[in-house]
Amino acid sequence: MSEQLEAQTTDESVMTEVMENRTDDLERELEEQLASESMDSLFGESVQNFKEGEVVEVRIVELSDDRILVDIGYKSEGVVSTQEFSQPGELKVGETFDFYIDEPEDEQGMPVLSKIKADRIKNWEKIQTIYEEDGTIEGVITRRVKGGLKVDIGIDAFMPASQLTFRPSGDLERFIGEKMELKIIKLTKRRRNVVVSRRKLLEEQRAGEKARLLETIAIGQALKGEVKNITDFGAFVDVGGIDGLLHVTDMSWGRVKHPSQVVQVGQEIEVMVLNFDPKSERISLGLKQMTENPWKSVVERYSVGSVIRGRVVSMTDYGAFVQLEEGVEGMVHVSEMSWTRRVRHPNEMLELDQEVDVMVLSVDAEAEKIALGIKQTQPNPWRQLQETYPVGSIIKGVVRNLTDYGAFVQIEEGIDGLLHVSDLSWTKKVNHPSEMLEKGQEIEVKVLSIDPEVEKISVGLKQLETDPWMAVVEKLPLGTIVEVEIAKLVSFGAFARLENGIEGLIHVSELSNDRVQKPEEVLSVGDKVVAKVISIGAVERKIGLSIREAQRDMDNQMMEEHGTSSGSSEPVDVQRAMQGMVPGGMIQAGKSLADVAHEMMAVVNAGEQARQEQAVADAKAREEAKAAEEAPVEETSAEEAPVEETPAEEAPAGETPAEEAPAGETPAEDSPSAVTEAPADEAAPDAEQPE
Numbered sequence: 001m002s003e004q005l006e007a008q009t010t011d012e013s014v015m016t017e018v019m020e021n022r023t024d025d026l027e028r029e030l031e032e033q034l035a036s037e038s039m040d041s042l043f044g045e046s047v048q049n050f051k052e053g054e055v056v057e058v059r060i061v062e063l064s065d066d067r068i069l070v071d072i073g074y075k076s077e078g079v080v081s082t083q084e085f086s087q088p089g090e091l092k093v094g095e096t097f098d099f100y101i102d103e104p105e106d107e108q109g110m111p112v113l114s115k116i117k118a119d120r121i122k123n124w125e126k127i128q129t130i131y132e133e134d135g136t137i138e139g140v141i142t143r144r145v146k147g148g149l150k151v152d153i154g155i156d157a158f159m160p161a162s163q164l165t166f167r168p169s170g171d172l173e174r175f176i177g178e179k180m181e182l183k184i185i186k187l188t189k190r191r192r193n194v195v196v197s198r199r200k201l202l203e204e205q206r207a208g209e210k211a212r213l214l215e216t217i218a219i220g221q222a223l224k225g226e227v228k229n230i231t232d233f234g235a236f237v238d239v240g241g242i243d244g245l246l247h248v249t250d251m252s253w254g255r256v257k258h259p260s261q262v263v264q265v266g267q268e269i270e271v272m273v274l275n276f277d278p279k280s281e282r283i284s285l286g287l288k289q290m291t292e293n294p295w296k297s298v299v300e301r302y303s304v305g306s307v308i309r310g311r312v313v314s315m316t317d318y319g320a321f322v323q324l325e326e327g328v329e330g331m332v333h334v335s336e337m338s339w340t341r342r343v344r345h346p347n348e349m350l351e352l353d354q355e356v357d358v359m360v361l362s363v364d365a366e367a368e369k370i371a372l373g374i375k376q377t378q379p380n381p382w383r384q385l386q387e388t389y390p391v392g393s394i395i396k397g398v399v400r401n402l403t404d405y406g407a408f409v410q411i412e413e414g415i416d417g418l419l420h421v422s423d424l425s426w427t428k429k430v431n432h433p434s435e436m437l438e439k440g441q442e443i444e445v446k447v448l449s450i451d452p453e454v455e456k457i458s459v460g461l462k463q464l465e466t467d468p469w470m471a472v473v474e475k476l477p478l479g480t481i482v483e484v485e486i487a488k489l490v491s492f493g494a495f496a497r498l499e500n501g502i503e504g505l506i507h508v509s510e511l512s513n514d515r516v517q518k519p520e521e522v523l524s525v526g527d528k529v530v531a532k533v534i535s536i537g538a539v540e541r542k543i544g545l546s547i548r549e550a551q552r553d554m555d556n557q558m559m560e561e562h563g564t565s566s567g568s569s570e571p572v573d574v575q576r577a578m579q580g581m582v583p584g585g586m587i588q589a590g591k592s593l594a595d596v597a598h599e600m601m602a603v604v605n606a607g608e609q610a611r612q613e614q615a616v617a618d619a620k621a622r623e624e625a626k627a628a629e630e631a632p633v634e635e636t637s638a639e640e641a642p643v644e645e646t647p648a649e650e651a652p653a654g655e656t657p658a659e660e661a662p663a664g665e666t667p668a669e670d671s672p673s674a675v676t677e678a679p680a681d682e683a684a685p686d687a688e689q690p691e
Contacts, residue, residue: 055118058099063091072099072111084115098122123154127194131184136201140179144172151182151196163197167229210241214281219273222290227267235259237271237285244283246271251287253294253327255313262287294327295368302328302360302370307377312354320346322358322372330370332358339375339382339455340414349374381415382452389447389457394464399441407433409445409459416457419445423460426468427501436461468500469541476533476543481550486527489519496531496545504543506531511547530554 061077062069068091070078080099082088100117130137139153148160149172159182161172169175183204186195217223225239234247251262263269275284302308302324310322310330319333334343343349350356359376363369389395389411397409397417406420424430424437437443445459476482476498484496484504493507511522523529532553535544 055098055100055121057096058113059096060091060093063093070097070099070113072101072113078111078113080113080115120155124192127154127184127187128189131187134183136181136183137196138179139182139196141175141177143176148172149175153182153194153196155192155194157182157184157194157196159196159198163195163199165199166202206238206241208241213240213242214278217273217276217283219276221273222270223273223285224268224270225285227263227265227269230259230263230265232258235263237269239271239283239285242281242283244271244273244285246285246287250274250285250289253288253291254323255321255329288327294325295365298328298365298370299363302363304360304362307357307359309355309357310372312350312352312356315346315350315352317345320350322356324370328370330358330360330372332372332374336361336371336373336375338414339378339380380452382450382455385415385452385457386450389450391447391449393447394444395447395459396442396444397459399437399439399443402433402437402439404432407437409443411457411459417445417447417459418456419459419461423448423458423462426462426465427503429503468502471500472498472502472536472543476536478533478536480533481530481553482533483528484531484545486523486525486529489523489525491518494519494523496529498543502543504531504533504545506545506547510534510545510549513548513551 056072058070058072058078060068061071066082068080068082068085068088070080072078078099082091085091097115098118099113099115100121101111102114102117103112106112127137129135137153139151139157141159142150142152142156144150145158148158148162149164151157151159161169163185164172164175180198181201182196182198183200184194185197185200187193223239225237225244227235228238228243229236232248234245234251236243237246246259246263248256248259251259256262269287270290271285271287272289273283274286274289276282308324310324312320313323313329314321319331319336321329321331323329332346334346337343337346337349341349356374357377358372358374361371361373361376363371395411397411399407400410400416401408404421406418406423408416409419410416419433419437421430421433424433428436430436443461444464445461446463448458448460448463450457482498484498486494487497487503488495493505493511495503496506497503508516508519511519516522529547530550531545531547532550533543534546534549535542537543
């Protein structure tokens with residue numbers, strides 16, 4: 001590109017040099033004439049003294065296509081070419097012009113005249129006068145030359161590119177043929193070179209306008225200006241000698257991405273003064289302030305619930321902005337774009353510059369915000385669900401997604417029902433829906449609830465079957481002994497599966513009469529054991545089982561059967577028999593009758609052993625007494641007479657001699673504190689109250 005410009009410049013330079021050489025020859029002739037005689041003498045001589053180099057006034061006497069016959073007051077008339085005139089078609093007979101005499105007579109005796117040379121002489125004088133008076137002159141840009149432009153001001157003048165405007169312009173071609181006022185900034189008489197400037201004239205004009213503007217400017221004043229420059233953040237506007245900043249935010253009440261969308265360089269606009277600093281001479285301008293703020297009356301034009309048409313002008317991750325009119329935009333949130341579709345980004349449904357129908361949801365004129373909705377312009381399918389799928393109806397769906405808390409089942413396009421993990425099975429404890437379902441699987445579910453306000457529908461899978469817990473309550477009352485299978489071992493016990501598939505919990509404290517630290521010590525998965533139903537929570541759907549209680553019940557039953565087979569005519573009511581004998585503290589402490597019975601059995605055994613030892617001691621005492629009777633009787637004093645010993649078996653109940661009843665060996669059944677003196681290590685663990 002630079003090579004082409006250089007070649008073009010070279011060609012222009014050659015042509016310019018040729019033209020300048022011809023001009024120089026003509027000017028050289030004029031200089032010779034001017035050097036020999038003064039300008040006053042050229043115009044002051046009479047016709048009879050016409051000489052070569054004089055300028056005379058002539059009159060047109062005849063017109064033809066290419067020639068003009070003129071009378072110069074000489075003995076013969078002159079003939080000039082129409083090319084001497086810039087507009088030959090407008091010439092009229094009788095018009096007068098100044099001509100330069102090249103030769104008083106040619107070979108035919110006619111004067112040789114030139115209007116161009118005469119004009120140059122006259123223009124040079126005019127140019128000299130203007131330069132000396134610091135005036136202005138009108139010129140026409142004729143062509144581009146190296147470094148600037150050639151300007152016709154009566155003679156060829158040069159204007160550097162830097163003197164054309166305030167800011168350098170790379171496109172000089174667009175100024176060719178333009179007429180403009182200029183200032184002469186340099187003049188060389190000897191070489192007749194003239195340099196002109198448009199910029200100097202503009203600066204002078206601007207200085208005057210600036211002074212007038214500073215005297216009259218006021219905030220809120222409307223001014224006319226010309227856009228001088230455009231940047232990313234705004235535009236600079238010349239409002240009369242001062243460049244003011246028109247910020248992009250003050251160009252329009254609406255959205256402006258770039259100032260070039262509103263203004264162009266060279267455009268004349270009317271702006272308002274928003275702020276002015278006389279010290280720094282900085283002016284802030286506003287264009288939108290020339291019109292009324294549309295948000296002031298937005299409530300009257302856009303009532304809540306009305307449906308209007310707008311254009312999508314911008315998008316974000318959370319929604320789209322729709323222009324309702326110039327300067328008024330509303331936002332459509334992604335949640336307000338579709339009743340059924342989950343919109344992650346507005347570009348899934350909208351495009352820039354697309355026209356859409358929207359409903360006004362809310363209007364805040366002070367904050368300049370309008371909330372819009374697209375889905376509200378269409379029927380709400382969630383309100384029709386209650387008629388299409390009433391609660392309790394069974395429908396088919398496809399598992400669309402699995403989560404930790406359940407599965408989403410697609411009922412129809414864009415509508416999913418939540419199948420919670422707790423609604424998968426009556427009996428099985430489901431930790432994750434993948435244990436029973438697969439993505440894409442078609443299943444039947446029952447509608448449990450529909451909430452159109454929050455757009456939620458709940459469905460269930462286990463509700464398709466009868467609740468087995470109802471059968472549990474009927475068939476397994478408290479105290480029932482059943483056979484179960486160990487399904488799972490946990491740190492706090494074991495889960496056992498009943499015949500109907502329901503699982504019950506055997507707490508670690510109910511595994512054995514002995515203390516168990518870990519369930520693995522006594523059980524394994526798959527073991528079948530006998531347990532007793534000790535609690536049923538119908539609401540919580542929990543069953544408590546006990547192996548220990550079942551074992552005790554079976555032991556008690558065996559003891560009862562053993563007692564009956566020993567000759568007892570009636571079964572012994574243990575509870576009644578022990579009533580009044582069991583200290584109330586044991587029962588109040590929460591111990592079951594079975595635990596108390598075990599403690600009592602331990603005490604009874606200890607008492608039986610004490611009675612056996614007492615019997616042995618009594619027998620030994622009788623033998624010693626008998627031996628004493630057979631021995632010879634000796635005379636003794638009354639004080640020394642032995643006390644008659646009554647046999648133990650003949651002594652009244654409770655009067656056993658002290659020496660025959662060793663300390664601490666009182667029979668347990670005769671001691672009121674027998675139960676409380678039982679060893680601590682023989683006490684049974686806490687048990688539940690009898691059912």
